[in-house]
Amino acid sequence: MMNKITRYSTIALVAITATFTGCKKLDEYNRNPTKPTETQPQYLLTGAQKSAMDVLYSGLQNGYIAMEYAQFWTGNSRTNDAQYQLDEGNNAALWNTLYSTALHNLDDLVKQNNSKASKTGIANQNAIALIMKAWIYQILADTYGNIPYSQAFQVTTNITPAYDDAQTIYKSLLDTLQQQITVMDEHQSSFNSGDIIYNGNVALWKKLAHSLMLRMAIRMADANPQLAQQIIEAHWQNALSSNADNAQFQYLNAAPNKFPYNDSEREISEFFVTSTLVDYMKSVQDPRLNIYARPSRNSDTIKGLAYGTSSSDKNRLPPNEYSFPGTQVYSATMPGILMSYSEVEFILAEAAARGWSVGDPATHYNNAVKASLEYWRTLAKADYTDADISAYLTRVPYNAADWRNVIGSQKWLSLYPQGFQAWFERTRLHFSKPGGSPLFIAPVSGSVDPKVTFVPYRLTYLISETTQNPNNYQAASKAIGGDTKGTKLWYNKF
Template identity: 35%
Template sequence: MKKYILTSLVAMLFVGCQTADDVNSDPHATYETTPEALITYAQKELSDYMTTPSVNENNFRLTMQYWQETIYVNESNYDFTNRNVSNNVWIDNYVNVLKNLDQAKRIINAYVPTFQEAATWPGIKQNQLAVIDIMQVYTFQILVDTYGDIPYTQALDIDKYPLPKYDKASDIYTSLIDRLKTDITNLSEDSDAFGSGDVFYKGDISKWEKFGNSLLLKLGMSLADVNPTLAQATVNQAISGGVMNASGDDCKFQYLDSSPNENPVYQEVTSRNDFIAGKTLVDYMKSTNDTRISVYYRGPIGGQYIGQIIGAPGAFGSFSKPGTFTRDATTPGILLSYTEVAFYLAEAAARWGIGGSPSALYTTAVTSSFSDWGKDADAAAYLAAHPYDASNWKKSIGEQAWVAMYNQAVTSWNFYRRLDYPQLVAPTTAIPNAGGKVPVRLQYPPAEATTNGSNSAAASAAIGGDKLTTKIFWDVN
């Protein structure tokens, strides 16, 4: 595809190495670009958000009590206002991801192929638009699961809707499911898409099909308690369509060993000594003799892994630290993993008898997590000591998903809110706005109240109050 000169471009940066021309270019001007460049950038921004432990942006490793802060413990106590966390999450997903994907879609729809391209362009175009829309579905789900009602139908046309209305979260979910079904149908392995511009799957449409069905499974499972009819239909369609069935299907962003493209966890943990192990997970893993602890954390103290009390500061040298994988610049960012999918399948079987034996699928999910962390040989013994409990399947699946999603903290938060396990306890030092509980949503960005006040206020009223304790519509227990 030929390059286009854009009349407007939101937050466009280039992921590759800089050249002399890049350095001398005005960063506020608009330049030639292609959909591939926009896709690469959007994928990196999406991965960065899901991966980073930055206290300015993604605090879910703290919320899920995997890590604890050393000195500045505001975020461990759920003070997300001090650093404008909600504003940053909103901008990252709406501007850096969704708007760039939307711009790529506009370029593709406007493109007139050359004579040589005319025969193959329709198939390529259809694949490209499907891949873009799948990523938009993924991102909108993140936003709904974080805030509840959000701008959706008017969100990306800022010229027509500079102050977009907020749509009902349950309606958005229904729309996302319908969109995703269409996207999966439109994918064709007979045509190309974005090639190497697609960092996730390098243009492999068969992988995008599995990702799409796995995302459909995830959307369906989120609705399990609030709309079981739609949930089961969606889950059945996802499974029959073909979800991820091996770790090779994982959706990952491969980071590089050079600035600015290192893993954002590496950037955070190697620049400051801000994070130590959280007592909640450390104590749980010690009590279950979980050998993954040696990968999750480093620095045993006197032969023992030690985590700090959640919400309390702690000297860096007195507690275990995040594992060595966090100090590798090339550790991939994980968007959706086979292990995550395996836990959804176990949950679907436990709830509705879909897809097989709950016990067998639980075993598959836990084993997959051990394999992810290079502890394959230890999985069987662990499962023998901690088998599936049919009498309290939410506890079995919820606690094991919590452990397994250690490096997918945003996803872990969803499992926690849906299954109500593990039973995390908020620190006594938590801010009053948390109501003595672990947060179940983020509050709307203050910037929205300032610039889009009427719509933001209406949404706050519709969801039952703009609070950390206001549950997302699917979180009914």
Template identity: 35%
Template sequence: MKKYIITPILALLFIGCSTTDDVNLDDHAFYNTTQESLLTYAQKELSDYMNTPSVNENNFRLTMQYWTETIYVNESNYDFTNRTVSNNVWTDNYVNVLKNLDQAERIINAYAPTPSEIASWPAKKKNQLAIVDMLKVYTYQVLVDTYGDIPYSQALNIDLYPLPKYDKASEIYSSLITKLTDDINNLSATGGTFGNGDIYYKGDIAKWRKFGNSLLLKLGISLADVNPTLAQNTVNKAITGGVITSSGDNCQFQYLEASPNENPMFQETSSRDDFIAGKTLVDYMNANSDPRISAYYTDVDGDYIGQVIGTPGEFADFSNAGEFAYTATTPGIILSYTEVSFYRAEAAARWGIGGSPAALYSDAITSSFNDWGLASDAAAYIAAHPYNAANWKKSIGEQAWVAMYNQAITSWNFYRRLDYPQLVAPSTAIPNAEGKVPVRLQYPTAEATTNGSNYAAASAAIGGDKLTTKIFWDIN
């Protein structure tokens, strides 16, 4: 059985920390390692965060009303403080992903090639640095889209900045677009990479280039309402450069059968009956005769039944997640062709970029059906649910919500940008939600207590550290 060798976390820290507390460094961490093993570790940690349904870390399957909980329904009702969820999200991304990528970058820059490597090292170095930085860009976008203003320019230099400032989210986006453009330009098909240390693409530069352009497309689309000029320029550049064109280009982590390398969904679902189908999506799919429901959920005596969001329910009385969630080797998705296809449909609908919006809408839905092994059912479904140019946000928003069922964090972005589907918060939701589905996470309590001045400044700058404070690009 193939096994991954995973490097220990390099630094166990919150980005904001007390200058008197020695929490910046882990005494047990292993610092003498290679850039390849650090990349492997960071890729797995990123995939684990994006794909886990753990209520301690990633609750977006609940927020997007795909699932609800059976007994302990706190998170279905948007209580994310009971388990200090935000602290874990912060650590997952800053420590487990970004800090390890940063250390890989340092090792690459410090590496002294052997005489036999001198000629080939410059191109390989540029490729390695570009790939590491693209994953940094991806992770920083996730953090901005989750919180708004975040530590960025000072975030990973704990020696100089133990209490980092928070940068403006809009400025971070501009920086990410510039950095990503440079990363794509620095990729060279003739240079080496990380070999098998790269679990996502095994060093395939052509696929990394498509990933980079697809991520550029994602960044550009996010800015569509708040900075349409930069958005269109970025989207044009991405599509011209060449984005993901098939599911064979998907960026994903291939999990294994054996512990500890199973899909984190399997790790959560195989031993506990914590989740059941959410009524919102089940009812929508039933009403629209969507064949994908048989892959998304199990049936109850031939029917698909979802529970009211935020209300406890017996596991056996409601549909459960489909077989994919109980399979150890289900890949962890980072960026998919289906996702990219919906961005292209949106770009065409907004600005006439890249083709016919109706055709690209059909491509996106067809790709989703292909993902679930239901290719032969796609055409009939599209015919029954055609693209509506008069209300393209509803067409694309609702269909992206259904298609992003296994990419809940991505689904949350579509929902906030397009305002579809029109989700309704449960009546049992916590008062802090103000009767609404959350549009951001609150900053970690650890930041408020250890990096208080910068936390307070950031909270004021974004309009309050609340679940209802919109991210800068969410202006509609």
């Protein structure tokens, strides 16, 4: 993606490490009278990018929560997570890291830059930071529902922020992205260093802003189809247009800059791939299967474990009979994917299937599937050919009468290992296998959460919020219909 990537281990250490709760002043955590009170914008950007990617691809958050809720993985010795017992420490770390490190870094970046707004490149720097903020806020809103937004960083005047309505946040984020597209000037500089995603390339950040608007629009397609159609029709031609445009954070094969969940220094045995994933990929002879999973220790074949199978289940075989995720997925240099060209094409395929003016749905669908296979072939140095990709497309053809299941199942496969995005799309699009037979199953050994039996729609708010920000917590809980994992988000219409 980038021709030149510098080491950023020392840069990342400048990220603010305050713990965000409703009743803590964020600016109190990063004061040291012997050190400068300002950090250079490029360091703040790196810290924000790395901290966000680290938590979104951590085994604790992506593994135990998102990859299991997407039904890509299921637990080996620790199985309650796939039975919907939420680890509150992992939940808190997700919220805290995104708010008090990533978002706080970006907020500081913009505030510092605003004091020197006449300097060349400042407008582009701020736009990049605000695009990053929009990406992170959408993840938070899609994970929890209503969240602190408009009052989140008013730390000197309000230490108990209200929770904004998630649908209102979406509209604000769309406005923000549109504004940054207008502000960004490709003839001006931006970041000369510190941007690990696009190396300061303003044109690519513009494309990403358009693409993030598409992601937000398609997520509201069943809740607000008129607005979704308007946004997609206005922005689709300026979005990511090839795998060369993919937005991703490139990790390095050197600590502490390795992919956050990798097996370069120790074997990782916490998760097996699910039979949901493996059996479906086998049924369509998907060439990515040998990348997504590895053979079990006791055979040369890939075997998934039925989702949500407890360690005491009498039908469960010994661990060596099941497959771990693939070596590329556990590589120290696995990129942290923010958004891909393949996802853009799946969005356009769905938009076209809904009758919106973005071109031919089958063409976009074929582009999306092809882009995903080509991406993984290059990344993992796989040996399947263009002919193999063409043959695969004939096995998973577009079907206008069954577009939700056809697009949904292939988009789900393409989002591996982006657990959060795959989970959001699973609950939003509500798809089955092409033809209508079920793809997903309820946890084999049952759910331990009486509020959710088949799939969680959200994570519950932090326990600390119930005591440190109780009034706003109660208001938010009531507004969304109850603080449970079974509560549907505003865009979940199925």
